[in-house]
Amino acid sequence: MQPKGNFHVLRWWLIFSSLLAPFCYLVGLIATQKTGPDPGEFITRFTGEWALNMLVVCLCITPLNQLMGWRWTVKYRRMVGLYAWFYATVHLAAASLLVLDVEILLEDIVKRPYVTVGFIAFIILTLLAITSPKPMVRRLGKRWKTLHKGIYLASLLVLIHYFWLTRADYTDPIIYSTLVALLLAYRLFRALKQNIQRQHNPLRSS
Numbered sequence: 484m485q486p487k488g489n490f491h492v493l494r495w496w497l498i499f500s501s502l503l504a505p506f507c508y509l510v511g512l513i514a515t516q517k518t519g520p521d522p523g524e525f526i527t528r529f530t531g532e533w534a535l536n537m538l539v540v541c542l543c544i545t546p547l548n549q550l551m552g553w554r555w556t557v558k559y560r561r562m563v564g565l566y567a568w569f570y571a572t573v574h575l576a577a578a579s580l581l582v583l584d585v586e587i588l589l590e591d592i593v594k595r596p597y598v599t600v601g602f603i604a605f606i607i608l609t610l611l612a613i614t615s616p617k618p619m620v621r622r623l624g625k626r627w628k629t630l631h632k633g634i635y636l637a638s639l640l641v642l643i644h645y646f647w648l649t650r651a652d653y654t655d656p657i658i659y660s661t662l663v664a665l666l667l668a669y670r671l672f673r674a675l676k677q678n679i680q681r682q683h684n685p686l687r688s689s
């Protein structure tokens with residue numbers, strides 16, 4: 484194999500295992516019974532937070548590419564997005580099996596707003612995960628891009644979910660919201676700039 488090829492494989496594995504590391508750490512904590520007095524709550528919070536972390540990393544990729552010229556990061560966006568879905572799935576499983584009850588959860592989707600928004604966010608992430616393979620990208624064409632902007636909506640819903648279930652210390656949800664707001668503002672600013680450029684010079688598309 485070419486040295487360049489080796490480097491790409493190594494980088495792929497490094498990124499793959501770094502994203503999996505929090506899950507392995509959680510499994511280690513569960514195996515050694517270090518999840519505190521309420522393991523259900525611990526596992527739910529831990530996986531919820533990591534699902535959100537993955538979403539934020541995913542949203543950072545376009546600005547990193549455009550502002551820093553880190554084009555290679557774009558290749559890993561799908562992997563990060565799938566990890567967001569993975570952590571969200573474990574989070575939902577933990578919430579429904581260890582914190583709430585499956586039956587109560589189904590009622591809660593209608594009754595409790597924080598569960599409703601969390602559930603809608605999860606459905607969006609599932610749609611994005613299903614449509615992430617390359618053949619789906621080709622099949623959906625332009626619609627794929629529009630659909631995948633749903634990541635912003637999912638992130639906003641997760642933040643509402645976070646705020647809604649927080650009872651005392653709002654520091655973390657505020658930090659996450661500020662980050663997501665900045666990333667969203669950047670995308671809106673770029674879109675607006677491109678629109679203005681297109682109006683002034685219709686022959687240029689970027």
Ligand code: HEM
Pocket residue numbers: 523524525527528529530531532534535538567571574575578579582583588598601602603604605608641644645648
């Ligand atoms: C039907 C879907 C969902 C349900 C039922 C659900 C349920 C819960 C519950 C019960 C908690 C509080 C745990 C506790 O304090 O005991 C929680 C926290 C949280 N959830 Fe969800 N969730 C859902 C979807 C999501 C999704 C899709 C994400 C992210 C992608 C997410 C991210 C979070 C975060 C960040 C927290 C706060 C963690 C912390 O306090 O540090 N949730 N969720």
